[in-house]
Amino acid sequence: MSFSSLNLHPALLTNIETLGYKVATPIQAQAITVAMQGKDVLGIAKTGSGKTASYALPILNTRLKKVSIKRDRQPKVLILLPTRELAVQVEQVFKDLSKNFPISIKTMAVYGGVSINPQMKALYGVDILIATPGRLLDLKRSNAVELIKVETLVLDEADKMLNLGFEKEMEEIFDLLPKQRQNLLYSATLTDQLTGLNKVLLNDPTIVKIEENLEDDSLINLSGYFVSESKKGPLLRHLINDLKMNQVLVFTSSGHKADKVAGKLNKNGIEALAIHGKKSQSARTNALAQFKSGKLRVLVGTDLISRGIDINELPYVINYELPRSPKDFVHRIGRTGRANKEGIAITFVTREETHHFKVILKKMKRYIDMIDSEEMEF
Numbered sequence: 001m002s003f004s005s006l007n008l009h010p011a012l013l014t015n016i017e018t019l020g021y022k023v024a025t026p027i028q029a030q031a032i033t034v035a036m037q038g039k040d041v042l043g044i045a046k047t048g049s050g051k052t053a054s055y056a057l058p059i060l061n062t063r064l065k066k067v068s069i070k071r072d073r074q075p076k077v078l079i080l081l082p083t084r085e086l087a088v089q090v091e092q093v094f095k096d097l098s099k100n101f102p103i104s105i106k107t108m109a110v111y112g113g114v115s116i117n118p119q120m121k122a123l124y125g126v127d128i129l130i131a132t133p134g135r136l137l138d139l140k141r142s143n144a145v146e147l148i149k150v151e152t153l154v155l156d157e158a159d160k161m162l163n164l165g166f167e168k169e170m171e172e173i174f175d176l177l178p179k180q181r182q183n184l185l186y187s188a189t190l191t192d193q194l195t196g197l198n199k200v201l202l203n204d205p206t207i208v209k210i211e212e213n214l215e216d217d218s219l220i221n222l223s224g225y226f227v228s229e230s231k232k233g234p235l236l237r238h239l240i241n242d243l244k245m246n247q248v249l250v251f252t253s254s255g256h257k258a259d260k261v262a263g264k265l266n267k268n269g270i271e272a273l274a275i276h277g278k279k280s281q282s283a284r285t286n287a288l289a290q291f292k293s294g295k296l297r298v299l300v301g302t303d304l305i306s307r308g309i310d311i312n313e314l315p316y317v318i319n320y321e322l323p324r325s326p327k328d329f330v331h332r333i334g335r336t337g338r339a340n341k342e343g344i345a346i347t348f349v350t351r352e353e354t355h356h357f358k359v360i361l362k363k364m365k366r367y368i369d370m371i372d373s374e375e376m377e378f
């Protein structure tokens with residue numbers, strides 16, 4: 001579907017064209033119309049299918065029609081997401097989509113790990129607030145922001161936001177919001193979180209679910225290697241060199257392991273940085289920025305960056321260690337094969353993990369012919 005048939009403000013259409021989007025993706029085609037009517041939306045579509053614009057466009061379209069002259073600390077739109085990196089990325093999408101608007105709409109991202117004072121000052125006049133939960137609550141406690149005027153709430157990576165790790169903070173935030181509001185929830189994976197959903201989606205939501213077909217699936221080419229723990233390092237280096245990988249995202253299960261793997265790569269002349277929750281925010285920002293711009297060959301990270309992070313045409317993902325859940329697997333490999341581009345995802349599996357890996361693949365309805373690294377020379 002073309003964007004011009006969606007009834008969007010001309011300023012938005014111009015910016016969409018500048019971004020190079022030709023047609024709306026299925027989730028955009030369906031969710032934008034519903035959200036523009038002010039209804040609640042539960043949007044489910046695979047990772048990389050353009051969910052950000054599917055809420056950003058209706059939100060900006062509505063804001064364009066509501067000229068507010070009053071500047072205060074009461075955002076009209078609140079977008080909650082699980083990581084600082086995702087907050088920054090979504091802020092950029094909003095900025096790109098609101099260039100040269102006839103009225104000024106202020107979008108701002110707030111997140112932890114950086115000093116709070118500049119955020120407190122900058123919040124004055126904010127219309128659209130993008131936030132991670134912890135920092136948002138800190139800002140609220142300091143009276144830097146009020147949430148009573150929120151008209152639209154977005155939960156990006158909704159299942160993650162409603163899971164146990166975030167539950168308490170989310171409840172606290174929901175209590176600060178007006179009961180009458182529009183709720184937009186988006187996720188690639190949504191299975192058994194329905195009890196949590198009831199708390200948020202009060203108003204008979206329209207469920208927009210884009211089913212995947214097998215053809216879509218083949219955008220990510222999956223392969224797997226049986227490899228012992230001690231051979232993982234050499235196999236990783238072999239694959240990076242042999243396949244001449246210029247940009248590869250490697251996943252480990254812990255920050256400690258990410259540091260080790262990155263260190264070993266550097267020792268062997270392959271430039272790598274690690275990214276995980278124990279790093280300083282400046283180190284995280286720097287590593288991701290370098291990687292996104294193509295200057296850094298290897299980024300080794302934890303599931304911190306498995307959710308939502310969009311790296312333009314990333315060709316390779318390697319699971320150095322298996323994630324615990326099939327859901328995490330889906331999000332990790334979904335960093336490649338985005339926006340209709342193909343990608344390759346390689347997974348390392350020890351013999352003891354064979355069953356666990358089979359369970360993951362079965363859940364995904366995928367099959368892999370495993371390669372035995374014992375029979376390889378490297």
Ligand code: ADP
Nearest residue numbers: 021022023024025047048049050051052310339
């Ligand atoms: P999701 O949130 O579903 O994982 P994103 O919103 O991050 O996906 O979008 C994935 C990529 O697709 C981004 O690089 C984005 O710029 C691009 N994209 C989004 N919508 C379109 C479109 N209509 N046409 C082309 N590319 C698009």
Ligand code: MG
Nearest residue numbers: 051052156308
């Ligand atoms: Mg997303």
